[in-house]
Amino acid sequence: MDKILDILRNQWQGIIVGVIITIISALVLKLSKILQWIFRFFKNLPKKFYKNKLQKEITIRINETNEEIGLPLLPKIELEIVDISKNILELENKIIIPVRKEKKPRVMAEIIYLSIDRGFLRDVKRHIGNKLIDSIKYVVGKSLITRDAPIKELGDFERETLKYFERKMENILTNPELGKLINREEVMLSKRLFKTVLLQEFFALGKRRLGTLSSEECKEEAIKFVDFLYDIARKEEYEKEKGGEPPLDFIGRYFKVGIILIKKPEKNSLYPHLNAVRNKVKKGVLSIYILGLGRNVKDVEGDFVKWIGEVSKQDYPDWRVEKVIKYKLPKSVTQKDIPGICVIFRHKKWLSS
Amino acid sequence: MKIKREIERFELIFEKELEEFLKRNGVYDEFITGKIKCNYCGKIITFDSLGVIVVKKGKLRFTCNRLECLRKVSYSDNDDG
Numbered sequence: 001m002d003k004i005l006d007i008l009r010n011q012w013q014g015i016i017v018g019v020i021i022t023i024i025s026a027l028v029l030k031l032s033k034i035l036q037w038i039f040r041f042f043k044n045l046p047k048k049f050y051k052n053k054l055q056k057e058i059t060i061r062i063n064e065t066n067e068e069i070g071l072p073l074l075p076k077i078e079l080e081i082v083d084i085s086k087n088i089l090e091l092e093n094k095i096i097i098p099v100r101k102e103k104k105p106r107v108m109a110e111i112i113y114l115s116i117d118r119g120f121l122r123d124v125k126r127h128i129g130n131k132l133i134d135s136i137k138y139v140v141g142k143s144l145i146t147r148d149a150p151i152k153e154l155g156d157f158e159r160e161t162l163k164y165f166e167r168k169m170e171n172i173l174t175n176p177e178l179g180k181l182i183n184r185e186e187v188m189l190s191k192r193l194f195k196t197v198l199l200q201e202f203f204a205l206g207k208r209r210l211g212t213l214s215s216e217e218c219k220e221e222a223i224k225f226v227d228f229l230y231d232i233a234r235k236e237e238y239e240k241e242k243g244g245e246p247p248l249d250f251i252g253r254y255f256k257v258g259i260i261l262i263k264k265p266e267k268n269s270l271y272p273h274l275n276a277v278r279n280k281v282k283k284g285v286l287s288i289y290i291l292g293l294g295r296n297v298k299d300v301e302g303d304f305v306k307w308i309g310e311v312s313k314q315d316y317p318d319w320r321v322e323k324v325i326k327y328k329l330p331k332s333v334t335q336k337d338i339p340g341i342c343v344i345f346r347h348k349k350w351l352s353s
Numbered sequence: 354m355k356i357k358r359e360i361e362r363f364e365l366i367f368e369k370e371l372e373e374f375l376k377r378n379g380v381y382d383e384f385i386t387g388k389i390k391c392n393y394c395g396k397i398i399t400f401d402s403l404g405v406i407v408v409k410k411g412k413l414r415f416t417c418n419r420l421e422c423l424r425k426v427s428y429s430d431n432d433d434g
Binding site: 047051054066072076077078082084089093095097099107111113114115168169170171 | 357358359360361362363364365366367368370371373374377378400403404405406407408409410411413418420421423424426
């Protein structure tokens with residue numbers, strides 16, 4: 001009997017020791033997994049910082065541009081770090097960008113390039129042609145990187161990023177025809193006609209031409225439209241050359257745009273501009289861009305917008321004030337910031353005619 | 354007028370992991386011996402000239418860092434959305 005009890009006692013002791021060992025091993029295993037996780041976490045921390053910093057820099061710029069234009073022209077960018085332990089199928093269709101930590105500006109330039117390509121330009125590309133697309137890509141990219149600050153005011157990071165971006169676009173920058181287009185677009189950018197008018201109209205063209213084939217006629221008209229806005233942007237120079245004001249309406253087959261420049265700050269001076277709105281509507285434009293600067297901003301923002309709103313309800317039910325964009329002219333143009341305003345009055349067919 | 358904003362996702366792979374990533378997917382040896390070519394222009398790709406990698410049907414497609422090739426990536430690939 002004693003022997004049996006001894007055996008049982010020993011067995012129980014064995015079981016208890018076994019259970020304790022199992023618990024300890026489980027704890028050690030768990031602990032090692034926790035330690036591994038902590039190790040991985042700290043190992044990946046610099047990468048996460050890098051990714052977050054890069055994403056922040058890009059997002060700030062893209063949001064600023066979209067806000068300035070008043071349309072989501074550029075996509076929201078989300079960056080992820082590749083987890084190499086995962087199955088490759090989880091990366092299906094993803095674009096993987098190799099990163100060298102010390103080359104943040106280079107990665108930034110690459111992502112900016114890919115982001116511009118994947119925004120509204122995808123829809124409009126075949127309708128305006130490669131030359132115009134490439135020149136726009138450069139001007140938008142440069143504007144995103146520099147945030148429209150003069151080159152001499154850029155920090156080291158922006159300078160480096162711009163350097164990589166320009167290297168990437170070297171073929172474009174050495175092409176004289178493209179150089180001419182870029183030059184024109186940069187003049188327009190300085191006068192707020194590039195983003196506010198040109199990009200918006202290209203965005204709309206992409207939407208309107210959905211499901212249609214590309215045509216040379218459309219591409220040619222797009223170039224003429226650039227020339228039209230360029231002449232307005234360099235108005236004073238144009239007037240000296242031609243002895244008169246540049247045309248302020250463009251009524252083609254693919255673009256139907258009217259521009260109103262409000263310059264005079266005197267009281268009651270807005271009346272002729274109100275008439276101009278009526279005339280442009282009669283002519284058949286689909287968008288009217290009313291641009292004011294300096295002291296005019298208050299008048300335009302107040303009485304003028306109110307008037308257009310009221311009149312459109314009565315006389316032009318298909319029209320509405322789509323956006324009022326307030327901005328400041330870049331410092332590269334003037335020594336101090338000049339407030340500006342752009343009121344966009346649009347026909348409902350703008351995106352679908 | 355409410356216009357939906359698109360979202361674009363890019364994956365970043367750091368230099369140290371790139372080698373391991375290529376090994377795990379069985380293309381490292383081909384890569385270092387110059388057998389991997391750009392999906393668009395056909396030029397041999399090195400670590401320096403590598404632009405982006407796109408995964409298509411579980412296979413890696415390499416693109417060099419030339420503008421013409423990157424442009425093709427951005428217009429033709431990753432169009433799942």
